[in-house]
Amino acid sequence: MKLLIGIKYFLAAFAALLLDFTVSKYIAVVGGMPQFMFCFCILASLREKDMTRAAAAAIAAGAAADVLSGHGFGTYTFTFAMSAMATYAVKDKLFSSGFLFLILDAFILTVLSQTVYYLFHITDAGSSFGILFTSVILTSAAYNTVICAVFYPLSKRIFADWR
Helix, strand or coil, X not given: CHXXXXXXXXXXXXXHHHXXXXXXXXXXXXXXXXXXXXXXXXXXXXXXXXXXHHHHHHHHHHHHHHHHHCCCCCHHHXXXXXXXXXXXXXXXXXXXXXXXXXXXXXXXXXXXXXXXHHHHCHHHHCCCHHHHHHHHHHHHHHHHHHHHHHHHHHHHHHCHHHC
């Protein structure tokens, strides 16, 4: 059973990684791109009942995003892990509806994650933070919220035996 769970995690993460680095740049709007790896971390944390598995998946996904983004290592690793742990910790405490929680969680955590990322990499971005916030961060948050909403029913089927 653990091998099957590991294979499912790997395949889902690989699909998210593939989408992240092949599709995202082509559907970018005003610099804001969807982050399929981040959405994978949020959805896995929402469905997972083991905190260590959710955190490990988020750390691995964040490390992959850091390595492939080409900027400094550690920012996505940290923000993905913190977002996954926050999602896991609060998922059953605010709303009885998992979908409503997912919508708010994905938007807020994307804004926080992207804000941390751009505060550490503001010199790479070459723009003022206000412009980045309105054009890139909010656009990415909207994208990630839509992606999480679209993949929410599928995540229930993929991760059904995990919870």
